[in-house]
Amino acid sequence: MYISELNLRVRYGETDRMGYVYYGNYAEYFEVARVEAMRNLGISYKELEDNGILLPVYTYNITFLKPAFYDDVLLVKTKILRIPQAKIEFEYETYNSCHELINTANTVLVFLSKENNKPIKAPDFFVDRLKTHF
Amino acid sequence: MYISELNLRVRYGETDRMGYVYYGNYAEYFEVARVEAMRNLGISYKELEDNGILLPVYTYNITFLKPAFYDDVLLVKTKILRIPQAKIEFEYETYNSCHELINTANTVLVFLSKENNKPIKAPDFFVDRLKTHF
Amino acid sequence: MYISELNLRVRYGETDRMGYVYYGNYAEYFEVARVEAMRNLGISYKELEDNGILLPVYTYNITFLKPAFYDDVLLVKTKILRIPQAKIEFEYETYNSCHELINTANTVLVFLSKENNKPIKAPDFFVDRLKTHF
Amino acid sequence: MYISELNLRVRYGETDRMGYVYYGNYAEYFEVARVEAMRNLGISYKELEDNGILLPVYTYNITFLKPAFYDDVLLVKTKILRIPQAKIEFEYETYNSCHELINTANTVLVFLSKENNKPIKAPDFFVDRLKTHF
Numbered sequence: 001m002y003i004s005e006l007n008l009r010v011r012y013g014e015t016d017r018m019g020y021v022y023y024g025n026y027a028e029y030f031e032v033a034r035v036e037a038m039r040n041l042g043i044s045y046k047e048l049e050d051n052g053i054l055l056p057v058y059t060y061n062i063t064f065l066k067p068a069f070y071d072d073v074l075l076v077k078t079k080i081l082r083i084p085q086a087k088i089e090f091e092y093e094t095y096n097s098c099h100e101l102i103n104t105a106n107t108v109l110v111f112l113s114k115e116n117n118k119p120i121k122a123p124d125f126f127v128d129r130l131k132t133h134f
Numbered sequence: 135m136y137i138s139e140l141n142l143r144v145r146y147g148e149t150d151r152m153g154y155v156y157y158g159n160y161a162e163y164f165e166v167a168r169v170e171a172m173r174n175l176g177i178s179y180k181e182l183e184d185n186g187i188l189l190p191v192y193t194y195n196i197t198f199l200k201p202a203f204y205d206d207v208l209l210v211k212t213k214i215l216r217i218p219q220a221k222i223e224f225e226y227e228t229y230n231s232c233h234e235l236i237n238t239a240n241t242v243l244v245f246l247s248k249e250n251n252k253p254i255k256a257p258d259f260f261v262d263r264l265k266t267h268f
Numbered sequence: 269m270y271i272s273e274l275n276l277r278v279r280y281g282e283t284d285r286m287g288y289v290y291y292g293n294y295a296e297y298f299e300v301a302r303v304e305a306m307r308n309l310g311i312s313y314k315e316l317e318d319n320g321i322l323l324p325v326y327t328y329n330i331t332f333l334k335p336a337f338y339d340d341v342l343l344v345k346t347k348i349l350r351i352p353q354a355k356i357e358f359e360y361e362t363y364n365s366c367h368e369l370i371n372t373a374n375t376v377l378v379f380l381s382k383e384n385n386k387p388i389k390a391p392d393f394f395v396d397r398l399k400t401h402f
Numbered sequence: 403m404y405i406s407e408l409n410l411r412v413r414y415g416e417t418d419r420m421g422y423v424y425y426g427n428y429a430e431y432f433e434v435a436r437v438e439a440m441r442n443l444g445i446s447y448k449e450l451e452d453n454g455i456l457l458p459v460y461t462y463n464i465t466f467l468k469p470a471f472y473d474d475v476l477l478v479k480t481k482i483l484r485i486p487q488a489k490i491e492f493e494y495e496t497y498n499s500c501h502e503l504i505n506t507a508n509t510v511l512v513f514l515s516k517e518n519n520k521p522i523k524a525p526d527f528f529v530d531r532l533k534t535h536f
């Protein structure tokens with residue numbers, strides 16, 4: 001299993017009139033979390049795209065346990081539980097600054113060739129980097 | 135079963151560098167879709183909140199089948215399949231202008247008292263409005 | 269002078285914890301307003317881009333007079349005061365449902381060739397469509 | 403004069419189909435930049451609000467010189483040039499990782515009492531913290 005951690009601070013514009021982080025904004029937090037998880041593996045998602053490999057999201061699920069508030073520093077734990085083949089799954093846990101679990105989520109992304117928009121296998125270097133953690 | 139339909143046009147700012155609607159932005163489309171679904175029932179979500187009833191999202195799941203693009207006019211079909219008690223579930227189907235199903239999603243929301251943040255039952259007038267469709 | 273009007277309803281996700289529309293979100297309202305202003309002239313901004321002409325924003329200024337709130341239906345009046353050459357200026361006035369002016373804004377956009385990213389003149393068909401209003 | 407610096411990395415969801423950071427997203431970058439500028443002075447904007455003082459934006463102006471791209475690490479320099487009275491002005495310069503100035507902006511914010519929504523003077527502790535830099 002590979003685990004990566006990210007801290008991020010809630011922006012004013014990410015809150016809603018309920019005073020909570022708007023439920024739609026967590027998707028961007030998880031995007032940042034998985035990109036940093038990859039960077040910590042030595043994989044730049046930007047370079048991946050520049051080299052013709054897209055990773056669009058196929059499924060996204062989130063369960064909200066508690067709200068997050070303005071200026072909170074959140075901790076997002078990102079896990080990869082399986083070596084990817086055509087798909088890669090990221091699992092997320094978000095904690096507030098009181099170390100309370102505030103939501104759990106997961107995303108499944110698909111490796112796609114930019115050229116023809118067809119599914120492809122996870123590139124070897126991606127798999128190799130991950131394997132050192134399994 | 136209650137069904138409501140909403141058309142909305144993709145904004146430039148909602149696209150990402152892949153040229154797709156960013157995956158995080160659908161949550162806002164579904165927020166608009168369920169609010170309009172309620173409005174079509176004669177229920178103003180704003181008044182609900184002003185009267186002390188919050189409806190935060192508990193779970194949100196989405197499966198992406200095809201991307202949406204800038205300036206597309208999307209059709210979101212919103213369904214309520216069951217009379218709500220403490221929770222209400224909305225199911226969504228999004229279609230592009232070629233009538234292709236591009237994603238399916240659902241959200242479960244919880245009725246909360248604004249006063250004490252405790253779960254409450256769906257208000258009677260809410261249930262009554264819905265019942266005429268079942 | 270050319271004037272176009274657009275109504276749009278404030279989404280929940282566009283509010284912030286102050287209960288106002290977040291100040292950063294008006295830029296997207298004005299994007300929608302100017303795209304619809306063009307569409308009302310018979311010009312599709314999407315086709316413009318697909319034909320190799322970009323219109324990035326060069327300057328954006330806004331003065332806030334009053335806040336807007338969740339579920340408000342806003343009216344955005346978009347004006348083009350001059351026939352464009354290398355740049356095009358849009359002026360905006362936003363009104364709430366009480367017909368109060370809540371902000372004024374303007375954007376200057378530059379016609380750019382997608383091919384070489386160089387400034388170009390406003391295309392003839394664009395100028396011709398506008399001229400009928402001057 | 404008081405200057406504060408902030409680094410932030412462009413998120414995928416902040417880009418648009420032109421491949422640029424969407425013009426509307428800089429407002430949020432500047433919000434983060436001024437909040438961190440205050441925090442560096444020992445002032446928590448959140449506490450300010452919790453103590454009944456709001457700081458809504460009155461004017462916002464931005465001039466775009468170059469675009470920013472996905473995954474860029476931007477540097478935002480935030481300046482306060484004058485001791486605030488009823489209003490406070492922040493000036494911003496954004497640089498890309500090649501040290502190129504990519505935009506300049508400013509915001510004027512108004513000190514408001516949350517209780518009655520009336521303008522008030524900048525609180526003494528705020529002015530005192532700033533004065534040490536002038």
